[in-house]
Amino acid sequence: MQTKTSKSALFPYMLWILFFVIAPIALVVYYSLLDLHGNFTLDNYKAFFTSVYLKMTVSSFWYAFLITFFTLLISYPTAYFLTKTKHKQLWLLLIIIPSWINLLLKTYAFIGIFGLYGPINAFIEVFGFDPKQMLFTDISFIFVSVYIFIPFMILPIFNALDRLNPTLIYASRDLGASAFTTFRRVILPLTMDGVKSGIQVVFIPALSLFMITRLIAGNRVITLGTAIEQQFLVTQNWGMGSTIAVFLILFMVVIMLITGQKNKGGRVR
Amino acid sequence: MNKLSASAKVYLIIVFIVLYAPIFYLIFYSFNSGGSMNHFESFTLEHYQAVFEDSRLLVILINTVIVALLSALISTIIGTLGAIGIVTVKDSKMRNTLLSLNNVLIVSPDVIIGASFLILFTIAGIKLGFTSVLLAHVAFSVPIVVLMVLPKLLEMNTSLIDAALDLGATKKDIMMRVILPYIQPGIFAGFFLALTYSLDDFAVTFFVTGNGFSTLSVEIYSMARAGISLTVNAISGLVFFVTVLVVIGYYFVTSRATKRTEGQQ
Numbered sequence: 001m002q003t004k005t006s007k008s009a010l011f012p013y014m015l016w017i018l019f020f021v022i023a024p025i026a027l028v029v030y031y032s033l034l035d036l037h038g039n040f041t042l043d044n045y046k047a048f049f050t051s052v053y054l055k056m057t058v059s060s061f062w063y064a065f066l067i068t069f070f071t072l073l074i075s076y077p078t079a080y081f082l083t084k085t086k087h088k089q090l091w092l093l094l095i096i097i098p099s100w101i102n103l104l105l106k107t108y109a110f111i112g113i114f115g116l117y118g119p120i121n122a123f124i125e126v127f128g129f130d131p132k133q134m135l136f137t138d139i140s141f142i143f144v145s146v147y148i149f150i151p152f153m154i155l156p157i158f159n160a161l162d163r164l165n166p167t168l169i170y171a172s173r174d175l176g177a178s179a180f181t182t183f184r185r186v187i188l189p190l191t192m193d194g195v196k197s198g199i200q201v202v203f204i205p206a207l208s209l210f211m212i213t214r215l216i217a218g219n220r221v222i223t224l225g226t227a228i229e230q231q232f233l234v235t236q237n238w239g240m241g242s243t244i245a246v247f248l249i250l251f252m253v254v255i256m257l258i259t260g261q262k263n264k265g266g267r268v269r
Numbered sequence: 270m271n272k273l274s275a276s277a278k279v280y281l282i283i284v285f286i287v288l289y290a291p292i293f294y295l296i297f298y299s300f301n302s303g304g305s306m307n308h309f310e311s312f313t314l315e316h317y318q319a320v321f322e323d324s325r326l327l328v329i330l331i332n333t334v335i336v337a338l339l340s341a342l343i344s345t346i347i348g349t350l351g352a353i354g355i356v357t358v359k360d361s362k363m364r365n366t367l368l369s370l371n372n373v374l375i376v377s378p379d380v381i382i383g384a385s386f387l388i389l390f391t392i393a394g395i396k397l398g399f400t401s402v403l404l405a406h407v408a409f410s411v412p413i414v415v416l417m418v419l420p421k422l423l424e425m426n427t428s429l430i431d432a433a434l435d436l437g438a439t440k441k442d443i444m445m446r447v448i449l450p451y452i453q454p455g456i457f458a459g460f461f462l463a464l465t466y467s468l469d470d471f472a473v474t475f476f477v478t479g480n481g482f483s484t485l486s487v488e489i490y491s492m493a494r495a496g497i498s499l500t501v502n503a504i505s506g507l508v509f510f511v512t513v514l515v516v517i518g519y520y521f522v523t524s525r526a527t528k529r530t531e532g533q534q
Contacts, residue, residue, distance in 0.1 A: 010354025012347045020408035021373050024385030031388055078284050081277045098288045100512050104471055104489040105505040109291035112306030208378030215493055225380040232384050245381050
């Protein structure tokens with residue numbers, strides 16, 4: 001190929017990398033070293049290791065873990081059964097379509113569904129229970145998050161299961177393995193890559209959620225994402241916000257190393 | 270083994286119901302003449318009428334579409350050129366570095382993208398508003414386009430280019446009549462994905478939007494924080510309708526494009 005024309009094709013792309021990939025990361029690191037008056041300091045990092053921020057980090061991880069766990073619990077069987085359906089690509093598409101509806105709208109729907117006079121409370125009342133305020137609880141927060149992430153978890157697991165060679169399962173059966181042993185020793189290990197990239201695309205966004213926490217959890221749940229948003233847009237303390245962002249980036253890198261980088265991942269918002 | 274058991278079917282049906290219930294719940298109540306999402310009084314189109322009579326909302330809707338179309342177009346150009354450039358990089362270390370840098374914005378949480386872009390635009394002296402939102406959307410769409418175009422370029426047989434050169438084609442001819450037609454499906458897919466990401470984005474836009482300029486997502490967020498308004502339900506009805514149309518359109522375009530390339534081979 002012509003090197004000269006191709007090199008000039010690379011030019012706008014290199015500019016993009018410089019201004020929108022490298023510069024933003026450098027700026028976040030730079031700002032994490034500034035205090036409110038623009039002086040260099042390590043105070044933000046010191047502050048991060050105080051109990052307030054450590055507690056927040058731990059609870060953020062705990063919520064992200066719960067969300068990922070329940071998403072995986074629901075998605076794996078769904079993906080498995082989907083691969084067994086007749087028109088599996090069509091059914092998969094139907095699973096994906098809800099993920100294309102604006103996230104805000106889906107979250108907004110749950111404000112009505114979980115509300116004091118919403119359908120769930122109406123349903124509970126039929127059985128003689130008193131209506132409860134379900135909005136602004138941990139359970140509603142986790143439920144909505146799991147709901148949002150399910151399609152993103154199903155997709156990589158479905159692809160992994162779909163690539164699985166069925167003769168391996170027949171072989172395992174022929175050799176006398178029970179359905180459970182076949183699943184544990186053959187199917188699960190061979191689809192682990194899909195599970196890993198599913199965890200990756202759910203866990204990292206779950207750490208950084210801020211919109212669902214505000215709308216559904218009513219500021220009760222503070223994730224790392226909520227804290228960053230708070231520092232940047234409410235308290236206007238960009239230094240501290242950047243410090244939390246630096247730690248979030250570090251956590252992200254660690255998670256990606258653990259879950260492997262073979263798959264490209266996806267975006268969830 | 271290949272037959273689904275009854276319990277598996279029930280499980281799938283429940284998952285589908287749960288996935289779609291909130292969406293249809295919203296749309297159902299968008300036709301409610303009452304003011305809440307609790308009791309359905311009678312059928313009405315007044316909330317849809319309210320959407321189309323609210324000039325502020327219409328401006329926001331137009332803004333959202335303009336930002337999406339423009340950012341998708343610009344990022345498709347930059348991304349396609351970038352992908353063509355990456356393929357010509359022979360040094361594998363350099364190429365891997367480029368690819369890793371390409372993926373940074375795809376795996377980064379939106380909050381970090383938003384916050385870092387806010388710092389960037391403030392330092393660069395770019396006023397928060399249309400320009401900053403457009404730039405941000407271009408920025409996070411470029412890597413998606415690259416990822417859509419790159420596989421097409423890699424599967425392309427280089428002897429096609431050699432043949433064109435032997436036949437006396439100029440560089441421009443090769444680009445316009447060999448490479449671009451071949452990678453066209455990837456370019457289309459990249460454009461559509463960029464479009465949907467832009468239409469869908471909330472978190473990044475929320476950070477760089479400033480006062481006075483708003484997209485649909487940001488507007489819905491502030492409306493939802495204020496409480497339930499059936500106008501939002503009407504918007505969701507319209508969004509669902511448009512999304513389904515886009516999905517159908519996307520499949521129509523891509524299946525035609527793949528058929529055409531298959532026909533050429």
